[in-house]
């Protein structure tokens with residue numbers, strides 16, 4: 001990606017009203033989008049930030065209360081649960097997706113017959129709504145009818161799998177479903193990275209006597225740095241925004257055991273009539289995402305500029 | 309790349325090949341399992357699910373759950389099935405995709421071929437807007453939709469999806485047109501074509517791939533959206549995902565798992581079909597949206 | 602008044618000055634070649650003439666009319682691009698006809714003109730193809746066809762041959778020259794290839810870093826370079842530029858060339874002497890083209906002054922038609938062009954003939970020509 005000035009065609013200056021219109025046309029075309037983004041994104045962000053300093057409850061109100069909402073937010077056990085869950089979920093989700101994705105990509109890269117069949121199978125969950133994924137896994141992990149029953153039917157009667165009903169373990173069910181949905185996509189990213197590696201370098205390494213394992217460890221994987229970075233950014237971004245999956249899979253339960261910042265924000269804003277706290281939690285979420293995205297975009301833009 | 313088995317014996321290599329394929333198949337089973345579970349159990353009677361093995365094929369094949377999910381099941385207060393909400397989703401997706409596509413194409417065109425001072429600022433703002441967590445705009449958006457009279461309407465959802473979609477569509481087209489030779493634009497200028505004619509005669513006819521990628525990306529995202537649907541729709545304007553969630557998580561009455569599964573498949577069908585028909589473009593969109601964005 | 606006039610032309614991108622006060626006058630029917638190293642501003646200059654880049658200062662006149670503020674389509678020009686810039690979604694015929702379509706010329710007339718031009722360029726059998734199904738040479742012809750069909754006052758070419766392989770390039774070069782002489786239309790042609798410049802041009806403008814270095818006929822630019830840059834840039838193999846001194850001498854100033862461990866070589870200055878009077882004792886660059894530095898037998902018999910000197914040959918490079926011998930003078934390798942069968946061996950001394958009619962002298966500091 002590069003946003004550095006490139007040769008483009010500036011309008012030739014011309015006289016006359018029509019020509020002047022031509023010169024302004026590009027700006028006019030871009031103007032509605034620009035206005036929409038200014039209002040609906042940046043204006044709204046400012047508005048939400050503002051709300052987070054007000055005494056808004058069920059509706060926005062404009063009495064300023066300083067940092068009160070933030071103080072309240074950080075005293076709420078539910079918020080701490082949400083953050084703790086996000087830490088567990090985020091770390092496992094990113095970690096397992098990367099491991100499975102890389103592993104699958106390497107396996108698929110061994111001149112596999114049938115790659116054309118396998119790849120779409122690994123990737124199709126990405127086309128599904130999280131609500132669909134949540135529904136499927138909700139019942140599949142359900143002790144009453146799902147996996148546990150299957151095992152019992154197959155004769156393993158002592159098998160127990162009740163994580164989804166267990167306040168301690170339910171968050172790991174979210175991880176299971178989320179990994180199922182996204183790991184194929186991470187595989188695709190790594191596979192693209194692997195295919196981009198210069199074959200001659202690998203031949204040179206072979207001639208140097210490196211084993212397949214060594215070639216991957218010493219030469220291939222280090223060259224996948226950009227893919228690792230992209231995967232991390234995309235997954236972190238998805239994790240912080242995660243909402244639908246939790247709603248469909250556990251509805252943040254049992255109790256509030258699988259609360260995440262996104263579900264927290266929604267319930268405090270719209271169900272618990274604490275819009276000020278909800279706004280404050282949304283601001284924190286924005287800051288979390290910004291801390292991942294901004295350095296990445298900045299590096300991308302700078303890197304892109306250097307390459308040219 | 310591929311690493312060839314160096315000097316290892318043929319037998320060992322055949323063994324490791326077998327292991328390789330076994331692993332790949334195990335993973336394929338893992339990814340297909342939930343789809344299999346949904347499919348198989350959507351054609352079983354409820355009793356067979358409750359008492360039986362979820363991974364077993366149906367003893368008694370029935371299409372009743374599908375019928376129920378489509379137009380009988382209780383969603384919220386009314387027993388309409390998912391059909392009206394499926395229509396809602398279509399009424400929402402088609403205009404939202406079309407508008408954001410056109411706007412994105414024009415933006416990309418201007419941002420690459422008619423740059424003006426400040427264009428980079430506009431692009432950066434659009435680009436960053438792709439990443440915001442939507443929670444940050446939920447509250448003001450609900451207010452604004454109320455003020456302009458679009459609260460709880462499909463038009464309101466279209467507006468929301470267009471506004472938060474143009475960042476991505478612009479990014480897609482900008483990156484595509486960036487690689488489009490500027491000399492072609494210059495040649496067309498010398499030939500006497502202006503702003504619109506260059507766009508319609510020169511750029512658009514060569515934009516097929518990116519149009520497909522963008523449509524798929526937007527279609528998938530908007531169809532699958534839940535947050536905006538849950539936040540801004542009314543009973544009559546609920547999109548499919550919200551209706552499905554209502555169906556599955558309603559706490560009243562018996563849990564009709566088979567109907568839930570049928571409903572989930574119905575909700576997944578449009579995007580799955582798109583994926584199967586145009587997988588290549590789908591992946592390209594994902595990569596462009598993820599890696600570039 | 603010239604046909605194409607460029608007066609004090611300035612062009613900046615942001616605060617980067619890319620063209621710095623360019624002045625050029627081209628007569629009707631001239632073939633002007635803009636030549637210079639990559640990045641010197643040739644394409645930018647051409648684009649300002651085309652109206653594709655707005656100018657920051659100065660004036661451009663075509664046939665007496667100031668075109669500064671005129672849109673490209675209104676300037677009565679046609680352009681051929683380096684990448685050919687063929688519209689990928691249109692057929693060859695569609696590409697050629699697009700400009701006429703934009704100007705509202707009726708279909709029948711368009712078809713007639715397309716057929717005419719296609720015949721002239723021998724691409725009539727390709728008219729229904731898309732550019733992606735053409736070879737490089739064919740694309741080149743289509744791009745030319747698109748320009749020709751406009752019948753403009755000025756043709757602009759931006760490195761039109763640089764994407765072709767060597768053989769095709771020579772072929773197309775000849776073809777362009779033939780087209781020019783048969784149509785007589787004014788051409789401005791950009792290239793970084795000085796051989797192309799020499800073979801095609803009636804006028805050459807040498808650019809460096811946005812500054813016009815020299816503007817003249819190919820003969821002037823080749824034989825009377827205005828400065829070291831032009832001398833070095835034009836000609837292949839390049840002119841020998843030898844660090845030298847001017848010595849007061851006994852009777853008249855002499856040129857002194859270092860020969861390493863041996864006694865320095867001293868050459869008479871003859872006609873150049875008066876101009877070099879000021880340079881006595883100072884450092885200069887002595888320029889002599891390889892073809893003016895030969896074995897005594899191949900020295901130009903019409904030359905009025907030929908001097909001889911003994912030089913040690915370091916490397917011998919036979920090319921078949923000639924043999925190049927490399928010696929060392931003023932501490933730098935110097936190329937002499939010998940007959941193919943000249944008897945010469947590396948490491949041995951040889952007597953070389955210096956054609957003093959064809960020598961040039963540059964100030965070592967300013968790098969400008971002094972004689």
Ligand SMILES: Nc1ncnc2c1ncn2[C@@H]1O[C@H](COP(=O)(O)OP(=O)(O)O)[C@@H](O)[C@H]1O
Nearest residue numbers: 006007008614619638639640641642643644645
């Ligand atoms: N649109 C532009 N914006 C900024 N700089 C440009 C632009 N076009 C060309 N330049 C700069 O102007 C100089 C001359 O470029 P150009 O005319 O393309 O050179 P060339 O002689 O190789 O054709 C280069 O240094 C180039 O980087």
Ligand SMILES: [Mg+2]
Nearest residue numbers: 643644645760
């Ligand atoms: Mg150029």
